[in-house]
Every structure is written in structure tokens, then in C-alpha cells.
Amino acid sequence: MAEQPHFVIVGGGTAGWIAAFIIQDSIKRLKLDAKLSVVESSKIPTVGVGEATTAAFHVFLTHFGIDIFEFFRKTEATYKLGIRHEDWRRKGFTYYGPIDDPHAVVRPPPGAPSDYLNVYAVSVNEPVQDMHLFGPLLKQKKAPWAQKADGSLIPLGPFLPAYHFDQSLVGKFLKEESEGVEIVDNVLTGVERNGETGDVTALVFEDGQKLEGDFFIDATGFRKRLIVGEMQATWISYQHELPVNRALPFWLPVEPGEEIANYTRAWAQEAGWMWQIPTQYRYGCGYVYSDEFRTPDEAHAEVERVLGRKIEVRGDIQFKIGRLEKAWINNVVAVGLSSSFLEPLESTSIHGTIVQMMMFAGQYLRDPAKMGQPLRDDYNRRVGRQVDDFRTFVNTHYMTERDDTPFWREVREHRIHPETKQRLERWKTEMPRREHFADYLFGLPHVETQLHYPVLDGLGLLDPAVAKAEMARDPKLRKFARETHAGLVKEYKQAASKALGHAEFLELVRGMG
Numbered sequence: 001m002a003e004q005p006h007f008v009i010v011g012g013g014t015a016g017w018i019a020a021f022i023i024q025d026s027i028k029r030l031k032l033d034a035k036l037s038v039v040e041s042s043k044i045p046t047v048g049v050g051e052a053t054t055a056a057f058h059v060f061l062t063h064f065g066i067d068i069f070e071f072f073r074k075t076e077a078t079y080k081l082g083i084r085h086e087d088w089r090r091k092g093f094t095y096y097g098p099i100d101d102p103h104a105v106v107r108p109p110p111g112a113p114s115d116y117l118n119v120y121a122v123s124v125n126e127p128v129q130d131m132h133l134f135g136p137l138l139k140q141k142k143a144p145w146a147q148k149a150d151g152s153l154i155p156l157g158p159f160l161p162a163y164h165f166d167q168s169l170v171g172k173f174l175k176e177e178s179e180g181v182e183i184v185d186n187v188l189t190g191v192e193r194n195g196e197t198g199d200v201t202a203l204v205f206e207d208g209q210k211l212e213g214d215f216f217i218d219a220t221g222f223r224k225r226l227i228v229g230e231m232q233a234t235w236i237s238y239q240h241e242l243p244v245n246r247a248l249p250f251w252l253p254v255e256p257g258e259e260i261a262n263y264t265r266a267w268a269q270e271a272g273w274m275w276q277i278p279t280q281y282r283y284g285c286g287y288v289y290s291d292e293f294r295t296p297d298e299a300h301a302e303v304e305r306v307l308g309r310k311i312e313v314r315g316d317i318q319f320k321i322g323r324l325e326k327a328w329i330n331n332v333v334a335v336g337l338s339s340s341f342l343e344p345l346e347s348t349s350i351h352g353t354i355v356q357m358m359m360f361a362g363q364y365l366r367d368p369a370k371m372g373q374p375l376r377d378d379y380n381r382r383v384g385r386q387v388d389d390f391r392t393f394v395n396t397h398y399m400t401e402r403d404d405t406p407f408w409r410e411v412r413e414h415r416i417h418p419e420t421k422q423r424l425e426r427w428k429t430e431m432p433r434r435e436h437f438a439d440y441l442f443g444l445p446h447v448e449t450q451l452h453y454p455v456l457d458g459l460g461l462l463d464p465a466v467a468k469a470e471m472a473r474d475p476k477l478r479k480f481a482r483e484t485h486a487g488l489v490k491e492y493k494q495a496a497s498k499a500l501g502h503a504e505f506l507e508l509v510r511g512m513g
Contacts, residue, residue, distance in 0.1 A: 009023070011338075023217070025361070036180070050277030073510055079164075084261070089401055105158065191229075222338075328383075329376070340352065428463060428466070
């Protein structure tokens with residue numbers, strides 16, 4: 001009888017624990033008699049940073065039966081209903097990217113094309129954000145909940161939110177919520193491999209102990225300890241088209257009585273952009289910039305000038321933007337920052353981890369002895385394409401009207417990727433449709449039109465005349481879209497007037513604990 005296969009995740013943190021939940025779930029579902037271990041060291045401190053997610057994280061929490069209010073209480077989390085983009089299109093111009101999808105709450109007429117509500121909004125020159133439930137909530141910093149007379153909370157309709165949190169607290173929370181996972185608290189110092197196949201066979205720790213395994217998930221972050229340190233995986237750089245390569249992180253306090261933002265603030269600066277991510281008691285912030293155009297001291301001075309206050313910088317992070325050519329080599333698969341890194345403009349990191357692990361567990365996971373090269377090749381192709389799509393989407397944000405600094409002139413003139421140009425060229429003559437994005441992730445969520453429309457619309461990259469011509473082809477659909485659009489805008493304005501302020505909502509949730 002074969003020995004029980006052993007899956008080992010190297011590195012805890014958010015990525016490692018997301019992987020643990022999904023793999024453990026799949027092992028049970030497949031009735032695999034397998035063991036799962038997570039290796040993390042209490043000696044290595046986790047750096048708490050403000051982190052933002054997409055709605056995929058909400059789906060992850062609800063799938064595993066995690067109480068959302070308890071999650072808020074234990075991780076200092078806040079809602080993320082979208083992104084506030086400031087000064088990107090031009091200085092002084094702000095647009096919001098709400099993450100909910102109005103198409104999901106309306107039954108379309110038979111044969112209606114995808115994104116007809118977005119097309120209608122553009123055709124009448126209305127901001128696409130206005131027909132989203134999250135649109136008015138973002139502007140007013142409100143939570144998607146109202147309070148009944150008896151004090152109980154009532155949701156303002158069906159919605160899929162995302163979250164902001166301190167990532168060190170989330171790793172800890174997921175660890176506490178996990179079941180049936182062996183936790184190995186030790187410091188990795190070496191790796192043993194099979195001389196013939198090259199597979200990893202065991203981890204060696206600083207106290208001389210060993211942990212044997214059959215399949216390894218590298219969640220060691222930027223260290224890429226197994227996938228690059230052992231497997232020599234090749235890195236594909238996106239440095240040319242995503243030109244920021246350095247970050248200056250800092251915290252700002254949430255002042256007493258201040259309303260807490262329910263959005264990630266992405267605020268364009270002279271040589272990059274600044275993020276502000278609210279947790280319940282402070283804002284995780286940072287200036288992501290290009291050191292071709294700013295020294296760290298200049299970046300620091302710029303932030304203080306813009307904010308009008310002194311800041312305490314919490315490090316100088318230098319990073320390489322890009323992805324592994326192959327995220328899965330032999331019996332090692334990399335997730336999270338071990339696998340790819342993009343500037344945190346659209347919260348692609350945790351989203352990518354969840355989708356990749358769901359895809360891996362749903363389509364490829366089996367007894368390690370049966371996970372051969374054809375599976376690896378297929379997985380690598382799909383994950384590579386996913387991250388390339390993230391790159392193209394983030395690169396699209398740099399198609400701006402700004403030419404007020406050398407950085408913005410350089411980016412606009414020389415750093416737009418050919419694929420970005422190709423898509424924008426297509427969308428000059430036809431409106432973006434879901435069919436323009438191939439589904440190669442087995443139906444799992446991806447950056448498609450729902451996320452593109454607010455950005456393309458906010459940057460002025462869509463032509464109302466093209467939208468108008470498309471709507472004119474089907475007067476019946478245009479009438480339906482007009483009435484639906486007006487109904488949604490009115491309904492959501494009313495809903496927002498009843499919604500609780502974000503800070504008040506969080507205080508009520510804390511009180512329930």
C-alpha cells in the first residue's frame with residue numbers, strides 16, 4: 001500500500017494560508033488520503049502592511065463558512081467597495097472604480113449583448129460608476145448596510161464586496177481558523193532533492209530536523225526560496241511597461257471622529273502614485289515610484305509636501321515587477337509574491353493567489369505521483385496568461401492626458417505595451433465586450449469588462465459616438481437599458497441615503513463581539 005502523500009506549504013502569511021484552505025478542501029473533496037503541513041517560523045516577523053483585495057476574497061471567506069463580522073473584528077478589516085483614482089487622467093480629475101456589477105442584478109432581455117448597461121451609460125455621457133450600488137456609497141464613505149429600528153443590521157441588497165486589512169493579522173486569523181493542518185514552526189536552512197528527477201524530497205531546518213514531502217507550495221514571498229532558489233525558475237520582467245520599481249511605505253492615523261474611507265486611494269504623483277489603504281485604526285500608505293525619476297530622499301520630501309505633514313518611513317522596498325516564466329516546476333508550485341509581483345494598483349496579488357489555487361486544486365491536484373509534465377505545462381500557460389492580462393490592465397492606467405512631469409511624458413510616449421495599444425485600438429471602433437476576453441481560467445473571476453469600464457471611462461478612452469451607434473442598432477434594447485439605468489441610479493441613491501457611515505458600521509460590528 002502506498003504511503004500517505006504529503007503536501008507541504010513553505011511560508012505562512014496570507015498566500016500560504018489561502019493555499020492551505022483551498023488545498024485542504026480539495027484533498028477532502030477528492031477523498032485523497034493525504035497530509036498537509038504549513039512551515040512558518042515564529043522567529044521571522046511578518047511585516048504588517050495595508051493590503052487590499054478583490055471580491056474573490058469575499059467568495060473565499062464565505063465558501064469556507066467564515067463569519068464576515070468576526071473577520072472584521074479580528075483583522076481590523078474595512079470594506080473596499082472600489083478604488084478612488086485621483087490625478088491620473090489629469091491633475092484635479094477624480095474617478096471611482098466600483099467593483100460591483102450592475103449586470104449581475106438585472107435580468108437582461110433575451111439575446112442582449114454583454115455590457116449593454118455600460119455601453120448605454122457611455123452613449124449618454126453618464127459616468128458608468130453612477131449605476132453601481134457602490135458608486136454613491138464610495139463618494140459618501142458609507143457601508144452597504146442600514147440599521148433597523150431594533151438596532152439590527154440589514155444589507156442593502158445582494159453585493160460582493162472586497163476588503164482592506166493588515167496582512168499580518170489576516171495570516172494569523174486564517175491560521176486560527178484552519179483545521180487538520182500540521183503547523184511546523186522552524187527555520188528552513190536547506191533542501192534535499194532527488195538526484196535523478198530533481199524533485200524536492202525534504203526540507204532541512206536550522207535545528208537539524210527534516211520534513212519529507214511529495215509536493216511543495218512555495219509561499220516564501222520575494223525570497224522565492226524553492227522556485228528560484230532551488231528550481232532556478234526564469235523571471236519575465238514587466239519593468240518596461242510598468243515603470244515603478246520602488247516603494248516608500250508609511251502609516252497615517254485614522255483621526256478620532258473621522259469617517260473611514262471604503263476605497264483604496266490611488267493618487268497619482270510626480271514620479272508614480274501613492275496608495276492609502278484604510279484599516280480600522282490607521283491607513284497603510286506608500287509612494288510607489290520610479291527611481292529613474294526620483295531618489296528615495298526626493299520621494300520622501302514629495303510625500304511630506306503633498307500631505308502637508310511629516311511621515312515616518314517604514315522602509316525602502318525595491319522590487320522587480322513581472323512573473324515567473326513557469327510557476328510550476330517538478331513538484332514545486334509557487335503562489336503569491338513567489339510567483340509574480342505587480343504594483344498594487346488593482347489588488348491583483350491576493351486575487352491571483354485565490355484564483356491560481358482554486359484552479360490548481362480544482363483541475364490539477366491529484367496524487368503527486370500522477371501530476372506529470374502535461375499538467376504542469378497547461379497550468380503554466382494559463383497562469384502566465386492571467387498575469388500578462390493583469391500587466392496589460394495595469395498598463396492601461398498609464399494611458400493618461402498627463403504630460404506635466406518627465407515621468408508621465410516618458411510613460412505615455414514610450415511605455416505603453418503593444419497589447420494595451422492593440423486593445424485600445426479595437427475599442428475605438430467597438431465597445432469593450434466580455435467576448436473580447438478569452439476564458440482560460442475555467443470560469444474563475446478575471447479582469448474583464450466589469451473592471452475595465454470604470455477605468456477606460458474615467459481616463460476618457462471610450463468614444464460616446466461609438467456607444468451611441470451600437471445602441472441605435474436595437475431601439476428596444478436601448479429603451480430597456482435607459483429605463484434600467486435610470487432605475488438603478490435612483491434606487492442606489494436612495495439606498496445610499498439609508499446606509500450607515502463606514503466608521504459607525506465598523507463600531508457596531510466591533511460591539512457585537
